[in-house]
Amino acid sequence: MMTDSKSIPTTLIPGDGIGPEITESVVEILDAVNAPFAWERHIAGMAAVDAVNNPLPKDTIDSIRKTGLALKGPLTTPVGGGFKSINVTLRQEFGLYANLRPTRTIIPGGRYEDINLVIVRENLEGYYAAMENTIPADGDPKGIALSGGYVSRKECNRIVRFAFDYAVKNNRKKVTLVHKANIIKQMCGMFLEEGRKVAEEYKGRVAVDERIVDACSMQLVTNPWQFDVIVTTNLFGDILSDQAAGLVGGLGLAPGANISDKAAVFEAVHGSAPDIAGKGIANPLALLLAAVMMLRHVGRQDLADRIDSAISSVITSGEVRTGDMGGKASTKDLTAALKQKLV
Numbered sequence: 001m002m003t004d005s006k007s008i009p010t011t012l013i014p015g016d017g018i019g020p021e022i023t024e025s026v027v028e029i030l031d032a033v034n035a036p037f038a039w040e041r042h043i044a045g046m047a048a049v050d051a052v053n054n055p056l057p058k059d060t061i062d063s064i065r066k067t068g069l070a071l072k073g074p075l076t077t078p079v080g081g082g083f084k085s086i087n088v089t090l091r092q093e094f095g096l097y098a099n100l101r102p103t104r105t106i107i108p109g110g111r112y113e114d115i116n117l118v119i120v121r122e123n124l125e126g127y128y129a130a131m132e133n134t135i136p137a138d139g140d141p142k143g144i145a146l147s148g149g150y151v152s153r154k155e156c157n158r159i160v161r162f163a164f165d166y167a168v169k170n171n172r173k174k175v176t177l178v179h180k181a182n183i184i185k186q187m188c189g190m191f192l193e194e195g196r197k198v199a200e201e202y203k204g205r206v207a208v209d210e211r212i213v214d215a216c217s218m219q220l221v222t223n224p225w226q227f228d229v230i231v232t233t234n235l236f237g238d239i240l241s242d243q244a245a246g247l248v249g250g251l252g253l254a255p256g257a258n259i260s261d262k263a264a265v266f267e268a269v270h271g272s273a274p275d276i277a278g279k280g281i282a283n284p285l286a287l288l289l290a291a292v293m294m295l296r297h298v299g300r301q302d303l304a305d306r307i308d309s310a311i312s313s314v315i316t317s318g319e320v321r322t323g324d325m326g327g328k329a330s331t332k333d334l335t336a337a338l339k340q341k342l343v
Helices: 019-032 046-052 058-067 086-094 153-169 187-201 213-222 234-247 285-297 301-317 331-342
Strands: 008-013 037-041 069-072 098-104 116-122 126-137 140-150 174-179 207-212 229-232 255-259 264-268
Touching: 008 058, 019 285, 019 331, 037 058, 058 069, 058 086, 069 285, 086 255, 098 153, 098 234, 098 285, 116 153, 116 234, 126 234, 153 174, 153 187, 153 229, 174 187, 174 213, 174 234, 187 207, 207 213, 213 234, 229 234, 255 285, 264 285, 285 301, 301 331
Parallel strands: 008 037, 008 069, 069 264, 116 229, 174 207, 174 229
Antiparallel strands: 098 116, 098 255, 126 140, 255 264
16 A cells, blocks of 8 residues: 555554553554544454444444454453454455564664564464364373464465565565474465575665575574575464564564555564553553554655654663663653654
8 A cells, every 4th residue: 555645544443451551642643643544443452342232343344345444452261162263254254364563673772683574474284274173092082182284375375476576665685484394295285386486586786695484583583683584474474573672672572564565564573461551551662563564554754754863862861761661760751752752
């Protein structure tokens, strides 16, 4: 989606726990730069269960279908009651096949400086779409558990192509195909085969290399600077993207996007943190960074750059940081400091 429109209809889901607090902060900061989003506020998660006994109401889905764009705070899927995962439902409803997770150093002086990499995770297939059952063994009627995931050539090709297109559009130099084709020869073999096919089409524009997933995991710790864009299957992408977030301070600084041809849903990757909800101490940066990604998605790199610059300036100075970043600032303190930099 690319537009210079001054008013872009956008679904806003504040979420559960700390969600409403950090959403309020992010909307304030976006208003400070006159961001073009015209919000359609809708509920999901526990707020929606309390209101209409459905964690993902039809009105919310209809709004995303209409706008094709959403900013989502952390949501809690109720335990029991037959409720399906909200994130899984959204991915299936809108075919959100690409999960985009950038990782960048924001807090200086940590274990790793100058990290700047992106993980592209396939979102619909793999072991997260597994067909599971149990069979008897050793006198136990459920003595063996079976799980059969799958990948398709179409989706393997599409997710790798997404990664290479992203690299071209964002001046990235290299894509790393991460797999376990040495052991999982059919599923991971197909991903690697399609990845190599797509890489050939980008020869001379984007470099490519390959890593077995366990080697990649180790090298993310020993030398993360060698990576630029990583593309991989669903389970591996989930694990590696959380590991990468740990390099730069954890999930409190981790934004994400779920993208398809039908819609793009931007989110804070962390949970709803009910233990600190209402205390005014939550860190809004993950959701704010997701909003920055959304600005870039709609072609407003100018506004995204302004907010990125403000975040770097405020956090680098070290004077205004929330508790998870080693400071004592409240959510409102950090919001005010960011807004001041944007004036």
